[in-house]
Amino acid sequence: MASFVVRRLLQSIAVMLAVGLLAFMMFRFVGDPVNQMVGIETTPEQREALRVKLGLRDPIYEQFGRFIWKAVQFDFGISYQFKQPVSQMLASRLPATLELSIVSAIMAVLIGIPMGVYTGLRRHSWLSKIFLTVSLIGVSLPSFLIGILLIFVFAVQLGWLPSFGRGRVVDLGFWTTGLLTLSGLKALIMPAFTLALFQLTLIMRLVRAEMLEVLRTDYIKFARARGLSKRAVNFGHALKNTLVPVITITGLQFGTVIAFAIITETVFQWPGMGLLFLQSVQNVDIPIMAAYLLLIAFLFVLINMIVDILYYVVDPRLRTERGLAV
Amino acid sequence: MAQQDLPAGGQGGVVRGRGALLADRLRRALGSDVVFSFKQSKVTMVAALITLIMVAGAILAPWIAPHNPFDLSTISLLDARVPPVWAEDGDPRFLLGTDDQGRDMLSTIMYGARLSLLVGFASVLFAATLGITLGLVSGYLGGALDSVIMRIADVQLTFPAILIALLIDGVAHALLGVSSKEDSAFYVLVFSIGLSFWVQYARTVRGSTMVEKNKEYVQAARIIGVPPVLIMIKHVLPNVTGPVLVIATINLAVAIILEATLSFLGVGIPITQPSLGTLIRVGQDFLFSGEWWITIFPGIALAALALAVNLLGDWLRDVLNPKLR
Numbered sequence: 322m323a324s325f326v327v328r329r330l331l332q333s334i335a336v337m338l339a340v341g342l343l344a345f346m347m348f349r350f351v352g353d354p355v356n357q358m359v360g361i362e363t364t365p366e367q368r369e370a371l372r373v374k375l376g377l378r379d380p381i382y383e384q385f386g387r388f389i390w391k392a393v394q395f396d397f398g399i400s401y402q403f404k405q406p407v408s409q410m411l412a413s414r415l416p417a418t419l420e421l422s423i424v425s426a427i428m429a430v431l432i433g434i435p436m437g438v439y440t441g442l443r444r445h446s447w448l449s450k451i452f453l454t455v456s457l458i459g460v461s462l463p464s465f466l467i468g469i470l471l472i473f474v475f476a477v478q479l480g481w482l483p484s485f486g487r488g489r490v491v492d493l494g495f496w497t498t499g500l501l502t503l504s505g506l507k508a509l510i511m512p513a514f515t516l517a518l519f520q521l522t523l524i525m526r527l528v529r530a531e532m533l534e535v536l537r538t539d540y541i542k543f544a545r546a547r548g549l550s551k552r553a554v555n556f557g558h559a560l561k562n563t564l565v566p567v568i569t570i571t572g573l574q575f576g577t578v579i580a581f582a583i584i585t586e587t588v589f590q591w592p593g594m595g596l597l598f599l600q601s602v603q604n605v606d607i608p609i610m611a612a613y614l615l616l617i618a619f620l621f622v623l624i625n626m627i628v629d630i631l632y633y634v635v636d637p638r639l640r641t642e643r644g645l646a647v
Numbered sequence: 648m649a650q651q652d653l654p655a656g657g658q659g660g661v662v663r664g665r666g667a668l669l670a671d672r673l674r675r676a677l678g679s680d681v682v683f684s685f686k687q688s689k690v691t692m693v694a695a696l697i698t699l700i701m702v703a704g705a706i707l708a709p710w711i712a713p714h715n716p717f718d719l720s721t722i723s724l725l726d727a728r729v730p731p732v733w734a735e736d737g738d739p740r741f742l743l744g745t746d747d748q749g750r751d752m753l754s755t756i757m758y759g760a761r762l763s764l765l766v767g768f769a770s771v772l773f774a775a776t777l778g779i780t781l782g783l784v785s786g787y788l789g790g791a792l793d794s795v796i797m798r799i800a801d802v803q804l805t806f807p808a809i810l811i812a813l814l815i816d817g818v819a820h821a822l823l824g825v826s827s828k829e830d831s832a833f834y835v836l837v838f839s840i841g842l843s844f845w846v847q848y849a850r851t852v853r854g855s856t857m858v859e860k861n862k863e864y865v866q867a868a869r870i871i872g873v874p875p876v877l878i879m880i881k882h883v884l885p886n887v888t889g890p891v892l893v894i895a896t897i898n899l900a901v902a903i904i905l906e907a908t909l910s911f912l913g914v915g916i917p918i919t920q921p922s923l924g925t926l927i928r929v930g931q932d933f934l935f936s937g938e939w940w941i942t943i944f945p946g947i948a949l950a951a952l953a954l955a956v957n958l959l960g961d962w963l964r965d966v967l968n969p970k971l972r
Contacts, residue, residue, distance in 0.1 A: 338804055344816055347818055461957040463904045465911045466946050469931060473943065476933055484935070580810045587912055588931075602817035602914055621805050 329629055333622045338389070341620040342513035345388045347375075348398075397612035402604050407612045411594055416496045417487060418593035421585070422578045424500075425513040429520035430571060437528025438560060441536070451473075456522035464581065468515040468588035475511060483508045485590035512589040516582060520574055527570060531563035572628055576621040659816050684966050694958035701952050705761040712754035713742070717920070731940050737758050744940040745927075747933060752940060755926060756948050762922040763949070766836055767903040771895050773841030774902075778848025779891065783879050785849065786856030797853070798847045808843040810903060815839035836915050840905050847894050855887040893967055904953050921935035923949040 339435045355368050355377070363371075372378055376387065391397070397407040402508060440449040459467075476484035488504035536559055541578025544554045583595035590596070594613065601609035685691055704711070730736055731752075743752035785793045797953040803811065816839045823831050859865060860883060867879050910916035910924030918925055923945050930942025 329756065339802065347821075457957075458954065461900065461904075461954045462950050463908050463911075463953065465908060466927065466950060469934070469942060469946060473934055473939060477937075477939070524888075577807045580807045583809070583813070584908060584912065599813075599912055599914075602813055602820075605817065605821040608823065610814065614814060617810065618806075625805060 325633055326630060329626055333626045336622055337615075337618060340615060341389050341392060342385065344392075344614050345385050347614075348388065348607055348611045349381075368403065371442060392612075392615055397615075400601075400606055400609050402606045403599070407608045410597060410609070411612060411616065413497075414592060414594045414597050416498065417591060418579065418582055418586070418595060419591060420499065421509070421512055421516060421574070422582055424509060425517035426520065426571065426575060426578055427602070428517040429515055429524055433521040433601040434528055434567070437525040438532060438555075440525065441529040441532025442555060452525065456525055459518045459522040464515055464519060465584050465588050467518060468511070468585060471511045471515060472588070482511055484511075487592060512585050512591050515588065516578060516585045519581065520571070520578060522572065524567060524571065527567055528563055531566060532559060535562050537557045554629075558601030569628055569632075572624060576617070576624055579620065580617060681966050684962075688962060690958060691962040694955040694962070697951055697955040698827075698959060699759055700876050701948070701955070702764060704757050705764050707869050708754070708757040708761050712751075712757045713740075714751040714754040716750040716755045716758055725916060730938075737769065743944050746930065746941045747938075752944050755921065756923070756945050759921050759923045759926050759945060760948060760952065762833075762916060762920065763903055763906055763924070763952070766833065766840070766906040766916070766922065767899050769837045770840035770844070770902045770906070771898050773837055774844035774898065775891060775895055777841065778845035779852050779884070779888070781921075782849035782852030783856055783884060784851035784885070786882060787860055787875065787879050789857075793853075796849065800849055803843075804846050808901070809908060811843040812839040812853070812909060813912070815842055816909065820914075831914065832917055836906060836909060840902050840909075844898055846900070847898070848891060851894060852887050855890070856883055859883050859886050893960070893964045896956070896963050900953050900956040900960055903949075903956065904957065907949050907953075923952075 355371055355375070378431060379387075381505045395408045397411075399405065400407050400410060403410065436452050440452050445450050472484045483504070486508060487499045488506070488508035489502040490499045491501045499509060501532055541558060544558050549557075580593075582591075582593060583599055585591065586592060586593045586595040587599055594616075597609060598613040600606070601613070685695075709715075729741050729745040729749075731742065741751045741753070743756070745751055746755060781796050785796045816835055819831075819835045819838065823835070839899065855878075856951050865878060865882055868882050873882075905929070906915060906922060907924030911928045913928060916922040916925050918929060921929065925946035927942050927949065930938075933939075933941045
């Protein structure tokens with residue numbers, strides 16, 4: 322067990338170092354950091370002096386080491402465009418993105434699982450067919466289009482919901498939240514739904530497929546033969562056994578949700594990290610791009626590692642297989 | 648081009664045979680499972696029809712579009728923001744209305760779809776070429792090269808394609824300089840979308856290559872001294888490309904959506920030669936002033952195209968892979 326965790330940890334660190342190298346190379350070789358800092362009148366000598374002062378003339382591996390050491394301490398340098406520390410900018414935008422992602426993940430689970438169970442149990446009812454068709458559309462339509470359609474209907478035509486921004490937010494000092502005000506909640510509905518839709522369809526299809534699979538197994542037949550109520554069989558036995566893969570996929574997908582938030586945040590002008598990242602791509606603001614890349618990579622690696630270790634804890638078969646393979 | 652997309656034409660891709668042989672091939676192709684299942688599924692037929700119409704409309708745009716949206720002498724700002732024909736202030740010259748610069752929406756959409764499809768095809772082609780090459784090399788040669796390629800694939804697979812495409816796009820523009828954005832946008836887009844898709848091809852091809860390379864015909868080729876590169880290209884490649892076709896079809900839909908998304912986010916195709924995504928982005932600003940057609944019609948076109956290609960891809964996967972049925 323311990324050796325597996327250590328091995329997995331080392332693997333994750335290796336991946337992070339690789340991503341760090343990528344971010345460093347972007348930082349160091351894409352564009353000239355000095356050019357971004359000085360004006361046109363700066364003489365070549367002054368530029369050279371600045372280069373030496375910034376350590377850009379040191380050996381590359383030393384620079385890389387320094388970059389990683391700073392990144393570990395959440396120091397990503399100063400944004401070219403905004404002239405502010407990148408870590409501060411990201412931190413101020415983090416609550417907006419996390420609130421949006423978490424609410425949409427909860428939405429996807431709360432709507433997706435019942436829909437999946439229903440379509441799994443009543444395979445041939447017309448409602449199931451509607452659910453499946455809608456889910457197909459949900460998967461194939463680009464999410465920005467769904468966002469625009471929602472804005473068109475609910476903001477422009479009906480005027481029920483605001484079309485952009487977070488509404489009124491409450492500042493808790495370390496965190497700003499829109500969940501405590503009515504306008505904040507209203508502003509959250511459409512972006513969260515847009516972001517949730519893809520995951521929702523995924524969860525629904527997964528639960529449906531798993532339910533169909535589980536309902537065919539012997540222990541379900543046995544449970545029925547024992548005369549248990551339909552409710553007990555369907556929900557107590559079948560649903561419970563479908564939930565493990567659902568939880569895994571939802572967990573693994575959480576990184577994707579945060580990445581997809583870039584699109585949703587743009588459509589609804591939601592002031593989160595994704596919007597900041599997109600602006601940095603448009604303006605070639607490398608420090609922000611590098612920092613966002615590292616942050617997202619860290620999140621992905623962390624989630625993957627936790628899921629892997631949990632698997633290992635939960636499923637004893639994996640232990641023997643891994644043991645044999647190594 | 649569009650003709651070959653039909654399953655009936657797919658088998659007759661090689662037009663080497665003379666009359667009788669061709670007729671025989673055609674008859675065999677028409678009697679195949681693929682055509683049978685195509686006729687069985689109404690949804691697939693509708694999807695194929697929509698795809699065909701849109702592809703034809705896009706390819707033939709310069710000849711059949713009612714206006715040329717890029718010919719500045721024919722567009723007039725006086726015609727700007729004309730609603731569709733059926734609305735009160737509609738103008739019979741503009742079936743779907745005009746945008747803020749007085750360009751006919753229908754023509755602009757046709758030209759936009761042309762660009763969207765072009766980017767889609769080009770990036771799938773690029774991804775497939777790269778992925779197949781790396782997969783072949785990786786599977787056939789094995790060793791350290793194999794593990795390096797596959798580790799890169801593993802890492803890339805954990806990140807969503809949109810993020811990778813955005814990053815590559817940003818870096819490419821930074822390297823090329825912002826000033827060259829207009830000329831290079833197309834290539835940068837193809838490059839970044841293609842580079843975010845190669846992993847699937849590489850993994851699939853690598854897997855089947857590892858199976859094929861131990862078969863007798865490959866061993867025989869090796870014994871008579873055929874060089875490894877030739878074995879890979881002439882012997883292994885034809886036997887591992889089957890599943891690639893399915894991935895490519897499904898990827899085409901994803902690539903079209905990805906292109907639209909990137910263009911919508913403002914890092915894709917510029918406004919001067921708009922693709923569907925760019926049109927939607929530009930039109931979004933007019934949504935609030937009531938000029939809904941500027942963004943909704945390109946949106947519908949994109950939705951129809953993506954949905955139809957997606958359905959075709961799903962159908963093709965089911966037909967070519969009976970295990971999934």
